[in-house]
Amino acid sequence: MKAEILAVGTELLMGQIVNTNAQYLSSRLPQVDVGVYYHSVVGDNPERLKESLELALGRCDVVITTGGLGPTQDDLTKETISQVCGRKLVLHTESLEAMKGFFGKLGREMTQNNAKQAYMPENSIILKNNNGTAPGCIIEQGEKIIIMLPGPPSEMKPMFEDFVYPYFEKRSSYTIESRYLRVFGIGESALETKILDLIDRQTNPTIATYAKEGEVTIRVSARTAKGQDPQVLLQPVVEEIGRRIGNCLYSQENLTLDQVAARLLLENNITLAAAESCTGGLISQMLTDIPGISAVFMGGAVTYSNDAKEEYLGVRHETLLKYGAVSRQTAGEMAEGVRSRLKTDMGVSVTGIAGPGGGTAEKPVGLVYIGLSSEKGTFTKELRLFGNRSRIRTVTALNVFDMIRRHVSGIELDASLEG
Amino acid sequence: MKAEILAVGTELLMGQIVNTNAQYLSSRLPQVDVGVYYHSVVGDNPERLKESLELALGRCDVVITTGGLGPTQDDLTKETISQVCGRKLVLHTESLEAMKGFFGKLGREMTQNNAKQAYMPENSIILKNNNGTAPGCIIEQGEKIIIMLPGPPSEMKPMFEDFVYPYFEKRSSYTIESRYLRVFGIGESALETKILDLIDRQTNPTIATYAKEGEVTIRVSARTAKGQDPQVLLQPVVEEIGRRIGNCLYSQENLTLDQVAARLLLENNITLAAAESCTGGLISQMLTDIPGISAVFMGGAVTYSNDAKEEYLGVRHETLLKYGAVSRQTAGEMAEGVRSRLKTDMGVSVTGIAGPGGGTAEKPVGLVYIGLSSEKGTFTKELRLFGNRSRIRTVTALNVFDMIRRHVSGIELDASLEG
Structure with missing residues (x-):
């Protein structure tokens, strides 16, 4: 089956938010033999929504909309689609009760405008919202299937997984x-x-x-x-x-570099600590996004100032004076310091200039040193990265995770480029 | 002028990446009186790209494509659009030279497939790519304007800012x-x-x-x-x-909560240190994304284990024993500890259960304590959050930034909900 994902929301056309829903649905649908051929986005405008819906129904078998099911006045998806499909909106009592329960649990009062969310197209399959107020629904209209899901990803994703994925799974005979x-x-x-x-x-x-x-x-x-x-x-x-x-x-399994590094540490029971300067906690944050990491990741230090590098990590004053904070030597001592302070098997470190300020002719923006200390010794690497602050921080973190991967897997460190 | 942003790339329809380009362009174009009415995405398929382009040209004055200008075989945007517009592709020598220079600077050899990127539609305005290889272009086709930009955001954004924004700015008579x-x-x-x-x-x-x-x-x-x-x-x-x-x-200026907190700290010259448990470096990472923050942010500690909380932050052993790591008392001592160790004006702390594991009946997933220590005293707050690990971490960080904002601005802390 060919599908189009039609997102509804002026906030998308104004650039306030990114359409992550389309990505999520696109990654899941092929597994139940629904091929995503188009994404489209329209604003909270009934005319253009109607046109886009008709276009989508003309070129695809399945149209999945996200957004526009909420309590506010500009939420018009359900009203517009019901009109196109010639269906009345009728009160779904169960949804209204669930909504009241939801507000009760949060200890807030349900404002009157919320009730609108419980009016659903007649003869549709109602999809319960376990993480918010607006229910979704599936309309089977002749040969076509129209599915309406809420906009907030935290509501859309579980609703898709609980009801929509199984709905297609039952029908599919192929899988991609x-x-x-x-x-x-x-x-x-x-x-x-x-x-x-x-x-x-x-x-x-x-x-x-x-x-x-x-x-x-x-x-x-x-x-x-x-x-x-x-x-x-x-x-x-x-x-x-x-x-x-x-x-x-x-x-080979679409894991990210931080996940691969984390898995290697967990499998080999190698404890890690991280000392970060220009990445400012990014490495720790990425690692601790991974559930269960606390078994091996003992923590880290974000040491922006020279004082903090000395105080927290035991980097020698002379090293900072002689070579500077952004140097191979400092990176090495930071990795050793955080490893010894936190009594871990491995320590990693970053010191560099992420920009936009702080660069000089000798040490330009993008110059970064990373370090790794373990029982096998201390290893450092110079990176010369291009791009803005965010890119430099991200690519630095990737290089650190690659360094961990190569070290634990026994691959030589120098084969990797710097991105 | 009405515009459509047409992204080209099967990787978008497969859910491999998110269409951040559409967001970026949408946020900028209204300022030069170009209203974005539609986003659309098609795969690397010349037939569907052709149809989508014709549809877009039918309903909009301006069509901006992103992606499909690269060196590989599935990059077909330029070829398809040139065909629709009845224009030949001709070698643009200057772009070819720039490309060779780009590879030279990176110390890599230019593979043969790259040359394709230097063939541009005849009589178009060529947009130089200062951050990659593929140039973009503007085709003025009768009343319509077609603009092709590269897919990688790090190339697309500067090309838009340097050439496309000024191009529209000259023509516009209104601004939104x-x-x-x-x-x-x-x-x-x-x-x-x-x-x-x-x-x-x-x-x-x-x-x-x-x-x-x-x-x-x-x-x-x-x-x-x-x-x-x-x-x-x-x-x-x-x-x-x-x-x-x-x-x-x-x-009132679309700043994020971390930016507002950072600005208040910078304006009032208040130095800060952060001790994070379940947010695992997220607060440090968000703060250090802000250029110039090193003037006030002295660093932080990511202390997952009890040992690290004692060793790095001086949390008392008895406190951990009596109240547990996830407690108001521990949060308070963590904030005090990181403030005193890093000799800052203010210390903030987080300790909690982000899930999915680690929750108990008494201390469920989503229970988080945050703390703030300053010369005015030590303040703590209990949060009871819903959602998955990522949401709990994010909303916790927002609560800490709101606590900083309220504290520095002299607003009572308790008025805020917990999200």
């Missing part, structure tokens, strides 16, 4: 399964050159590359009948790509 | 200016009730609300002739809304 191979330390065009013959003769599976900050992802997608194992098609291609790329390939 | 009022500590439906009469009688400026994790944004937009001051229309509405909402309104 993708493997995502993630590569760090080699650029997109150089990478494509290595696998161009594979891409050229692709039919099933298909192969595509995608580059983002400091890394490249290769997607390998196979379509198979339900019940058959897609890995039979996928695995040989994945292995061939792996042979061509070598140890710059860090995940 | 928006003010974004940001509110923390009051829900969307309760907030709308307070300002419903203002929304009801809106014409110019228009007013709309948007809710996201723990906070609400109110957008007030005015359209004025170029050269006239839009604030004449905006300011009275902003002030009236401010009177209704009181001190839950934390920014």
Whole structure:
């Protein structure tokens, strides 16, 4: 089945928010043989919403809308779609009661405008909202399926998983399964050159590359009948790509570099501490986004000032004087210091200039030193990164995670580029 | 002028990446009187790209594409659009030279497939790419304007700012200016009730609300002739809304809560240190995303283990034994400890259970204590948050920034809800 995801909300067209819902749904639907062919976004305008809906119904079998189900006056999705489908809105008592319960649990009073959310298109399948107030629904209109989901991702995602995914799973006879191979330390065009013959003769599976900050992802997608194992098609291609790329390939399962590093630490029971200067807590924050990491990640220090580097990490005063805070030597002592202070197996460190200010001719913005200390010794690496503050911080963190990965896996450190 | 942003890339339809480009362009274009009416996304498929382009040209004056200009085989935007517009692709020598220079600077060799990026539609305005390889271009086709920009945001944004924004600025006679009022500590439906009469009688400026994790944004937009001051229309509405909402309104300039907290610290020259448990560096990371913050933010500690809380922060062993790590008492001692260890004016702390594991009947997932220590004393607050790990961490960080804001501004702490 061909699907379009139609997001409704002027806040999207004004650039207030990013359409993460479209991404989420797009990553899930192929698994139940629903291919996403279009994303579209319209504002809270009934005329344009009507036109977009009709266009979508003309070119796709399934239209999934997100947003515009809320209590406020500009929430018009349900009203507009019901009109297009020639259906009345009728009170769904169960939803109204659930809504009252939701407000009760938060200890807030339900304002009158909320009741509107309980009026649903007649003869539709009502989707309960366990994480907010507005229910969703599925309308089966002749050959077409229209599904309305709420806008907030924290409500949309569980509603999709609980009701919409199973709804399609029951109907599907094919499945599209993708493997995502993630590569760090080699650029997109150089990478494509290595696998161009594979891409050229692709039919099933298909192969595509995608580059983002400091890394490249290769997607390998196979379509198979339900019940058959897609890995039979996928695995040989994945292995061939792996042979061509070598140890710059860090995940065959679409894990991020921080997840791969975390998994290696957990599997080998290696405890870690992090000392961060210009990344300012980014490494700790990314690691602690991973549930269960507290078994090996003992903590970290964000040491912006020289004082803090001395006080918290025991970096020597002479080192800071002689080589400066942004130096290979300081990075090394920071990694050693945080490791010894927190009594961990491994310490990592970052010191550098993320910009926009603070650069000099000798030490320009983008100059970063990273360090790793373990029982095997202390290792440091110089990075010279381009881009803005955010890019420099992100690519630095990736380099640290790659350093951990290479160290734990026994791969030489110097093969990686710097992104 | 009416515009559509047409993103090209199967990676978007597969849910590999989020369409942040559409957001960025949407937030900038209204300022040069280009109203964004539609976003759309198609895959790397020449047929559907052609249809989508024709649709966009039918309903809008300006079509801006992002993506599909790169060196690989599935990059087909330029080829497809040139065909629709009846234009040949011709070698643009200057772009080819720039590309060679770009690779030279990175110390990499240019692979052959890159040259394709230097073939541009004849009689178009070439947009130089200072941050990557693929140039963009502007085609003026009768009454219509088609603009092609590269996909990577780090290339797209500077190209837009350097060439596209000025291009429209010269042509525009009106401007749409928006003010974004940001509110923390009051829900969307309760907030709308307070300002419903203002929304009801809106014409110019228009007013709309948007809710996201723990906070609400109110957008007030005015359209004025170029050269006239839009604030004449905006300011009275902003002030009236401010009177209704009181001190839950934390920014009239679309600043985020971390930016507001950072600005208050910088303006008042108050130094800060942060001790984080369940937020794991998120507060430090958000603060250090702000250039110049190193003048007041002295660093922080991520103390996951009890040992680290004692060792790094001087939390008393008895406190941890008697009340537990997740307690008001521990939060208070953590804030005091990090403040005294880093010799700052203010210390903030977080200790809590972000989930998914670690919750008990007595201390469930979502129970978080935050603390603030200053010369005025030590303050703590209990939060009971819902949602997943990521939401709990984010809303906790927002509460800490709100605590800083309220403390520095002399607003009572308890008025805020917990999100």
